[in-house]
Amino acid sequence: MQALTKNNFDFIRVLLAFIVFVGHLGALSASPDLKILENSPIEIAVFGFFVVSGFLIARSYERSSSLKSYIKKRIRRIVPAYLLVVFLCAVLLSLVSSYTFKEYFSNIQVYKYLFWNSIFLNFKAPWLPGVFGNQAVNGALWTLKIEMCYYFSVPLLFLLFGKNNKYRNISLIMIYFLSLIYLNYFESLNKISVAKQLPGTLSYFIPGMLIYFNFDQFIKHKHTLFIIAILTVWIDLIFNIKLFSPMMIGIIVLYIAYSFKFLNNFGKYGDFTYGIYIFHFPIIRTFTTLGLFRDYNPYLMAVVCMLTVIAVGISSWHFYEKKFL
Numbered sequence: 185m186q187a188l189t190k191n192n193f194d195f196i197r198v199l200l201a202f203i204v205f206v207g208h209l210g211a212l213s214a215s216p217d218l219k220i221l222e223n224s225p226i227e228i229a230v231f232g233f234f235v236v237s238g239f240l241i242a243r244s245y246e247r248s249s250s251l252k253s254y255i256k257k258r259i260r261r262i263v264p265a266y267l268l269v270v271f272l273c274a275v276l277l278s279l280v281s282s283y284t285f286k287e288y289f290s291n292i293q294v295y296k297y298l299f300w301n302s303i304f305l306n307f308k309a310p311w312l313p314g315v316f317g318n319q320a321v322n323g324a325l326w327t328l329k330i331e332m333c334y335y336f337s338v339p340l341l342f343l344l345f346g347k348n349n350k351y352r353n354i355s356l357i358m359i360y361f362l363s364l365i366y367l368n369y370f371e372s373l374n375k376i377s378v379a380k381q382l383p384g385t386l387s388y389f390i391p392g393m394l395i396y397f398n399f400d401q402f403i404k405h406k407h408t409l410f411i412i413a414i415l416t417v418w419i420d421l422i423f424n425i426k427l428f429s430p431m432m433i434g435i436i437v438l439y440i441a442y443s444f445k446f447l448n449n450f451g452k453y454g455d456f457t458y459g460i461y462i463f464h465f466p467i468i469r470t471f472t473t474l475g476l477f478r479d480y481n482p483y484l485m486a487v488v489c490m491l492t493v494i495a496v497g498i499s500s501w502h503f504y505e506k507k508f509l
Contacts, residue, residue, distance in 0.1 A: 191441045194450045195447040195451070196441055197233070198457050200229040200233055201457045201464075202460075203226065204226050204229045204230065205460065205468075205490065206224040207223075207226035208324070209221050212469055213472055214472050214477065214478070215478065217482040218483075230327055231388040231433055232433065234392070235433060235438065236437060236441070237389060238392020238395075239395060239441075241334055241335065241392075242396040244257065245338045261509065262458075266462065270297075270301040270302055273312070273321050277315045277316075277470070280473050287313070293309065293311070293312065293313045294312060296309040297311070304325075304329035305329065306326065310322075316472075324464065324465040328462075330385055334389055341356075353394065353397065353398065356393060356394050359390055360386070360390045360391070363385075363386040366379070366383050367426055368426055388434065391433075394431075402435075406443075410435060412435075413431075413432035414432075454501045456501050457497070458497075458505065459496060459499070459505065460494065463500065467489065467493050468489060468493075476488075476489075
């Protein structure tokens with residue numbers, strides 16, 4: 185049976201982050217030439233991240249020596265870099281603000297931004313004065329508060345439905361369908377932002393946990409499950425309802441994670457995904473504000489922007505994130 189640690193999660197996370205970057209590049213660049221990039225499946229990529237989290241966070245908790253050790257590891261992984269991007273944006277984006285430095289740093293909105301974003305409630309103060317036309321500074325951060333909620337919910341889920349609970353699978357499946365009821369209900373009301381919060385996103389997180397708990401069976405039947413998953417996702421898309429597709433997306437993502445052995449060492453030079461994900465949004469908006477996509481070849485600037493994001497992600501890992509781990 186395949187070893188749990190022989191996987192392609194590093195590759196998958198970079199791929200998902202790149203899909204999100206491409207979609208945001210098309211939407212934020214304000215370039216007609218790059219508009220086609222908006223078709224990048226951002227939503228599926230974000231939900232793919234939630235699936236990966238369900239699997240890896242469950243594994244992290246089970247392998248931790250104590251609850252304290254688990255929480256310490258999780259906080260070290262997410263919080264330092266998150267706070268870094270929040271404070272760097274508040275300071276450095278003053279350079280592209282329409283306000284003077286004095287007007288900018290004396291504006292209460294700067295400090296509201298720092299406060300609310302520092303506690304993961306970025307929707308309370310998403311913008312900075314005179315920056316990007318007072319639009320959201322970093323629209324990618326909404327997923328991080330959900331990620332933090334996952335970190336704290338896993339110990340509870342383990343307590344209720346841990347590996348030794350014979351009702352574990354059926355209990356998690358029940359939570360899955362309750363989450364889907366919430367998700368579909370608010371989507372039917374066209375309240376998409378509400379639908380994509382907890383508990384709606386649990387419908388993607390739970391499949392990751394279920395596959396972790398039933399890993400040997402998953403590996404044994406992964407090819408059959410993959411074919412069923414592909415067909416089921418298409419059926420859900422045809423009927424425009426999320427019923428089995430979140431579970432099937434979980435199967436597809438984790439099938440890729442445990443196939444293609446040549447990608448097993450993809451992350452040997454570092455885990456740049458988080459840095460790429462949290463920094464890409466303000467970097468794209470800065471390029472747009474400076475008129476780089478408008479005044480120069482937009483395709484060339486798209487490549488320059490991508491390389492900038494990658495360089496920042498690599499730097500964030502080697503010079504900052506790694507020190508906390």
